[in-house]
Amino acid sequence: MKICVAVDTEKSDIEVAQPSLLKSHRIKGLQELDDSMGSRISYESLNDTKWAIDSSATVRFAIYGALFGATFPLIATILDILTQGLDFSIKSVIQVHSDQPLHWIINTAPLFLGLVASLVGIRQERITNFNSMLEQRVRERTVELEQASRAKSDFLATMSHEIRTPLNGVIGMTGLLLDTNLSKEQKDYAETARASGEALLSVINDILDFSKIEAQKVELEVVDFNLRAAVEETVDLVAHKADQQNIELVFLINHDMPLLLRGDPGRLRQILLNLLTNAIKFTSKGEVVLSVELQSETDTDCTARFQVTDTGVGIPESRIEHLFEPFTQVDASTTRQYGGSGLGLAICKELCTMMNGKIGLSSQEGKGSTFWFTVDLIKQDSMDLKEQDLPMVSMKKLQGLKVLVVDDNATNRRVSGHHLRNWKCVVDEAESGSTALHKLSDAAQNNSQFQLVLMDHQMPGMDGEMLARCIRSDPRLSSVLLMMCTSLSRRGDTQRLKGDGFAGYLVKPIKPFQLLDSIALVLGSSSSTVDPTKRPLITREISNRSITRARILVVEDNLVNQKVAVRMLQKDGCRCDVAANGREALDATMNISYDLVLMDCQMPIMDGYVATRQIRLAGKKQLPIIAMTANAMEGDRQRCIDAGMDDFITKPVKKEILLTRVRCWLDRRNSIRS
Numbered sequence: 082m083k084i085c086v087a088v089d090t091e092k093s094d095i096e097v098a099q100p101s102l103l104k105s106h107r108i109k110g111l112q113e114l115d116d117s118m119g120s121r122i123s124y125e126s127l128n129d130t131k132w133a134i135d136s137s138a139t140v141r142f143a144i145y146g147a148l149f150g151a152t153f154p155l156i157a158t159i160l161d162i163l164t165q166g167l168d169f170s171i172k173s174v175i176q177v178h179s180d181q182p183l184h185w186i187i188n189t190a191p192l193f194l195g196l197v198a199s200l201v202g203i204r205q206e207r208i209t210n211f212n213s214m215l216e217q218r219v220r221e222r223t224v225e226l227e228q229a230s231r232a233k234s235d236f237l238a239t240m241s242h243e244i245r246t247p248l249n250g251v252i253g254m255t256g257l258l259l260d261t262n263l264s265k266e267q268k269d270y271a272e273t274a275r276a277s278g279e280a281l282l283s284v285i286n287d288i289l290d291f292s293k294i295e296a297q298k299v300e301l302e303v304v305d306f307n308l309r310a311a312v313e314e315t316v317d318l319v320a321h322k323a324d325q326q327n328i329e330l331v332f333l334i335n336h337d338m339p340l341l342l343r344g345d346p347g348r349l350r351q352i353l354l355n356l357l358t359n360a361i362k363f364t365s366k367g368e369v370v371l372s373v374e375l376q377s378e379t380d381t382d383c384t385a386r387f388q389v390t391d392t393g394v395g396i397p398e399s400r401i402e403h404l405f406e407p408f409t410q411v412d413a414s415t416t417r418q419y420g421g422s423g424l425g426l427a428i429c430k431e432l433c434t435m436m437n438g439k440i441g442l443s444s445q446e447g448k449g450s451t452f453w454f455t456v457d458l459i460k461q462d463s464m465d466l467k468e469q470d471l472p473m474v475s476m477k478k479l480q481g482l483k484v485l486v487v488d489d490n491a492t493n494r495r496v497s498g499h500h501l502r503n504w505k506c507v508v509d510e511a512e513s514g515s516t517a518l519h520k521l522s523d524a525a526q527n528n529s530q531f532q533l534v535l536m537d538h539q540m541p542g543m544d545g546e547m548l549a550r551c552i553r554s555d556p557r558l559s560s561v562l563l564m565m566c567t568s569l570s571r572r573g574d575t576q577r578l579k580g581d582g583f584a585g586y587l588v589k590p591i592k593p594f595q596l597l598d599s600i601a602l603v604l605g606s607s608s609s610t611v612d613p614t615k616r617p618l619i620t621r622e623i624s625n626r627s628i629t630r631a632r633i634l635v636v637e638d639n640l641v642n643q644k645v646a647v648r649m650l651q652k653d654g655c656r657c658d659v660a661a662n663g664r665e666a667l668d669a670t671m672n673i674s675y676d677l678v679l680m681d682c683q684m685p686i687m688d689g690y691v692a693t694r695q696i697r698l699a700g701k702k703q704l705p706i707i708a709m710t711a712n713a714m715e716g717d718r719q720r721c722i723d724a725g726m727d728d729f730i731t732k733p734v735k736k737e738i739l740l741t742r743v744r745c746w747l748d749r750r751n752s753i754r755s
Contacts, residue, residue, distance in 0.1 A: 244285055245711035246639060249733035252278040253645030256736055260652065282733060283358075287424040301435055302718065305461055306346035308385070309334055310745060312373060313592045315353045317737040320590055322361050324568055329368035330361070330590045333496045336503045338375045339383055343459035347718070347729075348432050352440075353387065355425040356452045360391035367392030367449070370492055381460055384438075388453040395446040405430040405440065429454065478601045480505040483529070487517040487536040487548065488566075493589075497535060497566075500593050514543030518551055525557040532560075533600065538567035549581045562603055566591055631676040631747050632656045636666040636692070637709070638684040642732070646679060646709065649736045650743070663692025670696050675704065677746055680726060682710040682717075690724040697725040705746035709734060 255275040263271065316332050323330035334340075353371070360369040369391045376386040396404065405426045426440075433440045436456040444450035484506050486497045494510045501508045509531070511517035517534065524530050534552065538545040545565055552558045564585035565578055578586050584603045587595060633655050637643045647657045658673070660666040664687040670678065678696075682689040693706055708721040711732040718729040728742055 243711075245282075245732045246642065248278055248282055248285075249645060249711065250639075250641035251275075252282070252733040252735070253649070254641070257645070257648050257652075278733070287428065300716070301348060302345040303343055303459070304346070304722075305341070305343055308338065308340045308342055308373070308458075309593070310741070311346045311350055312353065312371070313594075314738060314741045315350045315357065316371065316590050316592075317741060318354060318735060319357045319361055320737075322358075323369060323590075326361065326365065327568075328361065328364055328366060329490050329493060329568065331368060331490075331492050331496050332371040332373075332590055333499060334373040334593075335375065336499070338373055338385065339378070339458075339460055341461040342383075343461055344436070344456070348436070349456065352429045352432055352454060353389075355429050356387075356389040356454075359425065360389050360393065360450070360452070364391045364393035364449070368490065368492055376455055378460075382457060383460060384455055384457050386453060386455050388451060390449065390451045392449040395448050396442070396444040396450055397446050398444075401442065401444065404442070478604055479597070481507065482533060482600075482604075483507045483509075483524075483531050484533045484535060485509050485511060485517060485520060485531045487511045487514065487534060487540075487545075489513060489537065489540045493537065493566075497591075497596075500596060501535075504597065514540055514545075514548040514551070517548060521552065521558055521561070522555070525555075530558070530561065533562045533564065533603070535564050535566060538565055546578070546581055549578075549583060553582045564599070564603060630654060630656065631743075632658070632673070633743070634658050634660060634666060634669055634673075634675045634678045636660045636663065636678060636684070636689065637681045638662055639681075642681070646734065646739070649734070649739055653740055655743075663687030663689055663695075666692050667695050667699075670701055670704065671699060677743060678704060678706045679709045679730075679743075680706050682708060682712055682721065689726075690720065693721075693725045705749070707742060707746065709739075 252275055255271050255278065258271045259268065259275065312332060312334060316330065320330055357369065357371060369389065372388045372390075374386050374388075376384040378384070430440050433454045433456060436458075438454055438456040440452070440454035442450055442452045479501070482501075484501050486494050486501070486508060487510075488494045488497070489512055491512070494512070498508045498510060509520060511520055514536075517536070521531060521534070536545045536548060540548075543551075545567070549563050549565075552561060552563065562584045563582060564587065565583050566587050566589055568589045575586065585599050587599055631654075633650055635643060635646045635650070635657055637646060637659070638661050643659050647659065650657050658669060658675075660669050662684045666678065666680065667687070669675075680689040680693060687695075689708065689710070696704065696706065705728070706726045707728040707730060708718075708726045709730045709732065710717070710721070721729050727746060730738060730742060
């Protein structure tokens with residue numbers, strides 16, 4: 082007898098002539114019975130369409146098998162009785178099978194197989210029904226989970242918006258308050274309020290980012306950006322904190338590093354901000370240095386290596402291994418000195434991995450730490466990717482300029498010297514005021530006088546102002562131009578430094594563009610016949626002239642947020658108008674020629690997305706529109722870009738970020754006009 086068994090697997094996996102498979106596979110049916118008593122069993126795959134049967138067919142097959150299995154031995158026995166000439170009776174049936182036991186076994190086998198097939202068929206129907214029920218439950222549960230996920234995302238988006246909106250008012254207004262004349266006690270209260278708001282914002286950002294990473298909902302953008310601008314913007318955000326702790330904050334981008342790149346500048350700034358914030362938080366004296374260098378490159382892309390080094394408390398070797406795990410801190414005790422959620426480094430690690438990079442650190446407890454990370458970035462299609470963002474005219478003015486850099490901090494001297502030498506200046510360095518005077522005197526005596534002295538303000542023994550007065554008292558050095566670089570900016574500095582004969586005044590951390598532009602302006606305004614105290618003092622504000630008198634439309638329905646944005650812009654010389662919704666913004670842009678629009682997204686009557694589309698359809702293709710919104714979830718930025726906006730700022734808005742973005746787009750608009 083040949084038995085054909087249908088097996089729920091692929092044909093390629095079926096092993097022929099293996100009766101043990103009967104135990105490891107569910108029997109679906111019997112195809113045929115032969116009159117021979119062979120032991121061969123063939124297997125067929127249920128994936129073949131000929132074996133596609135429903136549960137009702139399985140039940141019918143089981144019944145047919147049972148009936149046939151019971152009828153076959155009965156008919157065989159009757160035929161045996163008749164061929165032997167016996168009378169048909171129970172006695173004759175017993176006699177036949179007593180004389181031929183093997184005949185009994187052969188005739189009874191189909192009955193056994195029929196009963197087995199019946200039981201298997203009934204069992205299979207139960208399994209099929211159970212599987213159908215499980216599949217239905219899985220489908221229902223999947224729908225429930227998708228609905229729960231959407232509800233969670235909607236809840237996070239709503240809460241993020243609702244928390245960020247009032248935080249924008251708290252942080253923004255306290256920042257504006259700190260720019261006014263306050264008593265020492267009032268200033269302390271305002272700084273505490275702002276620090277508390279920023280700490281709350283940091284926790285909110287970490288929780289939102291970690292939840293998005295856990296849910297695998299973080300998608301990286303690929304947009305054009307300027308690496309120098311991204312780094313400088315991040316440094317601006319932490320400069321005030323470094324100033325408060327009286328530590329040096331220095332950054333250096335190696336001259337061979339491509340600057341015009343494609344990638345996700347927002348996520349890159351997020352990693353840098355986290356590492357810089359941690360470095361400043363754990364450093365009580367000394368310096369924090371950010372360096373960017375080219376690790377490798379091809380014709381189309383490059384790998385950038387970022388390194389943040391501090392002179393802080395350091396990290397015990399036993400804690401380094403677990404530092405990038407979620408909710409892990411060096412000191413996790415309830416009495417720890419430094420706060421934080423313990424999520425920042427875990428988020429940085431995930432973001433680096435998403436950008437095909439790595440992150441790591443080296444540290445010595447009590448001496449400081451060095452955190453580094455790498456990311457892959459795409460080069461923009463440009464002939465010059467390195468110094469295209471710096472004005473060539475200014476660079477030509479500096480070629481051959483003899484400069485003395487005076488600073489007690491070796492890192493500051495190295496960074497300033499790096500930039501100046503890259504601009505073809507002749508550079509010498511001095512670590513103190515007395516050393517600088519000696520070098521200036523020797524140079525004047527040898528008729529190789531320095532043309533510019535770039536000096537630090539706070540130096541031991543002889544500070545920058547004392548050095549300037551000594552230089553001005555020497556008639557041989559009257560033509561030397563003096564520029565001050567200081568970490569501390571106070572009211573009244575401008576007039577006092579101008580009286581000391583300074584031609585320029587910059588606040589650290591000094592950006593290469595500002596340094597280059599300021600030196601070029603100082604050289605342009607210098608004249609040997611003019612009293613140094615009567616020359617105009619070149620400051621950071623003068624070198625950043627593009628924002629002054631710009632006319633900007635602030636589109637915002639929240640009155641507090643209107644005040645925050647308008648006051649920030651007005652303090653830098655902008656002229657501002659306000660629109661309370663998208664409809665008013667559309668009407669205003671049709672009647673007034675604005676230089677830039679700051680657009681909120683969620684507003685009554687007409688939201689920012691619709692308003693932007695309408696403005697673009699009306700022909701305002703070149704008008705820069707920057708989203709300024711409390712929507713900070715994944716996809717919100719892309720939604721703004723798709724609507725026609727040019728850039729994206731999340732609330733709470735920080736003055737440094739706002740002014741940097743505004744200045745960037747105004748410069749771009751002015752270059753297009755010219």
